[in-house]
Structure formats: C-alpha cells, structure tokens
Amino acid sequence: DGGITQSPKYLFRKEGQNVTLSCEQNLNHDAMYWYRQDPGQGLRLIYYSQIVNDFQKGDIAEGYSVSREKKESFPLTVTSAQKNPTAFYLCASGTGFQETQYFGPGTRLLVL
Amino acid sequence: AQSVTQLDSQVPVFEEAPVELRCNYSSSVSVYLFWYVQYPNQGLQLLLKYLSGSTLVKGINGFEAEFNKSQTSFHLRKPSVHISDTAEYFCAVEAVTGGGNKLTFGTGTQLKVEL
Numbered sequence: 001d002g003g004i005t006q007s008p009k010y011l012f013r014k015e016g017q018n019v020t021l022s023c024e025q026n027l028n029h030d031a032m033y034w035y036r037q038d039p040g041q042g043l044r045l046i047y048y049s050q051i052v053n054d055f056q057k058g059d060i061a062e063g064y065s066v067s068r069e070k071k072e073s074f075p076l077t078v079t080s081a082q083k084n085p086t087a088f089y090l091c092a093s094g095t096g097f098q099e100t101q102y103f104g105p106g107t108r109l110l111v112l
Numbered sequence: 113a114q115s116v117t118q119l120d121s122q123v124p125v126f127e128e129a130p131v132e133l134r135c136n137y138s139s140s141v142s143v144y145l146f147w148y149v150q151y152p153n154q155g156l157q158l159l160l161k162y163l164s165g166s167t168l169v170k171g172i173n174g175f176e177a178e179f180n181k182s183q184t185s186f187h188l189r190k191p192s193v194h195i196s197d198t199a200e201y202f203c204a205v206e207a208v209t210g211g212g213n214k215l216t217f218g219t220g221t222q223l224k225v226e227l
Contacts, residue, residue, distance in 0.1 A: 040121065042202060043217040092155075101215060105154055108153075
C-alpha cells in the first residue's frame, strides 16, 4: 500500500533533550512537509522540502531542524531550544504544485 | 501573503440536517482552494479542491463547495449529514505563484453531528 508513515505515535521528551520524529513515504513524491497542530490554531508549517538535499523554513521553524537525504524520508528533530514542544505533529507529501497533500497519521509529542 | 478565516470554531447539527461550514480567504494573487477533514487523532484527508473551471466542486462523502471570487469565499456544504461526519474540517489555500505547494490553513471548524 502506498502512503505515509509516521513514528512513533506518541513521544515523550525530557527537559533539555532532542527528539526525532520519523516520516517516510512511498508515494514517489518530491515534496514533503512538517506541520504542527495546536488546539484552535489549525496547522502551521514548520519546514518543507521540494527536492532531496534541499529544504526551507516554514512559519515556525525556530527550535526545529530537518534533513532530506533520501526522497522517501524527511525526519524532524525537535531540539531543546523549542520551549513549548507539546503538540500534534503531522507530516505530508505532495507533488509540489497544484496538487493534494497526503498526510501521515501524526505523532503526539508530550513533555515529561 | 494569503490568509484563511474559518469564523465558526464549532458547528453543532442534528443528523440528516443540512450544514454549511464557512471559509473566507484573502490573497493578492490567484489561489487554489482545498477542504480537508480530520477524524480524531488522525491525519488529514482531502475532501475536495478547486483549481479552475466550474465554481461548484463536488467531493467525497457527499460534500460540495462553491468558489465565490467576488466574496473571496469557499463554503463547504452537505445537504444531509450523518453521525459519521463528526470531525474537524480545515479550509486551505495555495497561492498561485509557481513557488511550490505551500498551503495556508484556517483554524478549523469542529462539526458535531447529534442524533
């Protein structure tokens, strides 16, 4: 089955710790995206990548980092600099223009 | 830059009643418009989209939306809702700049269908 997988489903972070959220797609899409969802705020774009080895900051990139070494994978690291990381994180992929974005099931990050 | 406004954060409705979820946008360039649905603790899935052509767009699960350029609106409608339609609905816009498929989302409308 083609689609997007995100792991883990739940992730716990301790103070001062970096954590990495996984996102993998087998849809052969060039573009991939990371969003953060908070109650009542909709989805906000963290980072996006339109091609391998290239990525751009979205609206709320501070405290986050990404890499795009393979077309299928776009991991997101939540660093200790992100002071309010508790949220639902959604990964998406698409062809990059005028097309639907396909979303993964999400990862819920909680702070201990 | 573009923005999306979903004025209603929650819309309660009885089963088999009609519903309209409102979406207004602002943009200095042409846009493509999307409606996505999110069921609890899941990702989003596309309901329908407007790229060009007929302003009335039909989507999955009996939903439809009408693009109104003069009112900068893209309201979502369903003539008769089912309990399974209970979910959060997001309107989104993509600016037609050729710079890539960056979507701007509204804050969402929670549709609650009651018996």
